[in-house]
Amino acid sequence: MEANTLNELKKFALDIRIETLNMISKHGFGHMGGSLSVADAIAVLYGNQMKYDPQNPKWDGRDYLVLSKGHCGPALYSALAIKGFFPREELLTINKLGTRLPSHVDKNLTPGIDMTAGSLGQGVSCALGMALGLKLQNKPNMVYAIIGDGEAQEGQVWETMLIAPNKGVKNFIVMLDNNKQQLDEFTNHISSLGDVRQKAEDFGWYALTVNGHDPNAIDEAIEKCKAADKPGFINMETVKGKGWQAKECVLNNHALRGPAFAGVDEVIENFRKELAAMQ
């Protein structure tokens, strides 16, 4: 990846983190931890990989993203606003009465969202259906699904992991935001995923593990998956709450409410300074 592209992706990811923290802290509630852990992946997808048209979100030639860990809507909304799907100011309407931006992503409401998610475990199946439908029409569109490691405890995820390679889909990449935490606990303390890359490979996927906060590594992994003759699985090793150091890898960083946002203004300000320095 060219240095300039990498710089742009890092700036994009920072911008996503700024907008995410700004919108959820001003609202007083929001899923901070997972939104920050997935920010870099979303930056790569919308900054260098996916085809889309913000002026025509339903454009036939678009690639599709199913954010199956739908509670991380704030990160995706930030990316969509930054790319012009809707005004940035609208981000501050999150979860307000009549909003187009509910906590969890909603196909019916938000320009650029192709699948409603929120009840965990369902997105990979929906994404497979999209990939199969596009394949049947010999269309080149890619379909991406992002799932969480806690979410991967849902059985429906594994139903689809088992069948997808049997259906010959190559236009399909599942990205695991493996941030090692879920709502109650560290994931390993509840139900370890073990060597999840190996598991995916055993299920028949082309599977890779990457640093989920390295845009270059994520981008390269996507390219490799696209070149493979199987569906792709990218285990992204991430940190829940990435970027807000006081909240990284600590319990109760899944969603913050009210006083738990103490210190967020300083974090946002530091992100803004960092972003300005990269211009």
Add this chain to the structure above:
Amino acid sequence: MKYEMFDAKKIIGEVTLQEADANPNIVVVSTDSAPRTGMTGFITKYPNRYYELGIMEQGAVGVSSGLATAGKVPIFCAPAPFVTARPFEMFKIDIGYMQQNVKAIGRNCGFNYSDLGPTHYGLEDMALARLIPGVTVLAPIDASQLRGAMRAMLRHQGPVYLRIGTAPIPKIFEEEEFTIGKGQIVREGKDVAIITTGEIAVNVFEAAETLAAQGINAMVVAMPTVLPLDEAIIKKAAEATGRIVVVEEHYEVGGLGTAVCETCAKLAPVPVKRLGVPHVYLSAGPYIDLVKYCKLDPAGIVETVKEFTTQEK
């Protein structure tokens, strides 16, 4: 036998194939279940439009939803409980909430799977499906209506749940034209209205003749669409007769009987007797024995209607 009998699954397969010839977007999703829903002809002719996913009903609902996003018209067919009860939340969100153009067929509804017992009965499928806003729920009464309902379903934009049994289905009507959301008065009468849905209706028609011979003139209303409900025809039946009996091969709780009670409470309060499956766990057993046990056979319907019509209002 009074009526010519047909194989419901064969009708489903035939209509699917006819419609699929005209609409290349029609695809079939199976969870080890489509060949036994009459889809063999489709599978043979359009193997690339057929998705055998294996036994994963929850994921199959999601895959169907995704196929709809990609512009397809998926038909997901399996035994009724595995289309509705098992993947209920997926049905609610991935099909209902998003108003995806998915067609779900639940076969072996009621206790049609009598040899397999309670795990395979579909006695709450209509209750579950009609809880989801925007889902059309169809339960055709005879072979002609089944053909018409299949065509209407596949040409309708939006989610549909269609339930059928597996016992041979009689051809009662000549008319195959099917309008979603419309009930029909099959028999005029003034003493009581019997409203019915699904293939058990044939027993109602026979019972109505017996009742007439005994001096009770029953209006018979066929309701092959359970959602959206034809409230106008229920109001009309209530006002014309003053009493309603609802007959269905479904739990008395949550199905057409409940829907009729809700409508009567709103538009035309009259006494309503629900004659369906008692809200208990039924035994396995021969289908005909289960029908009799639940008083859903003609004699049971006659007995129930007579008892109800002689009660003080």
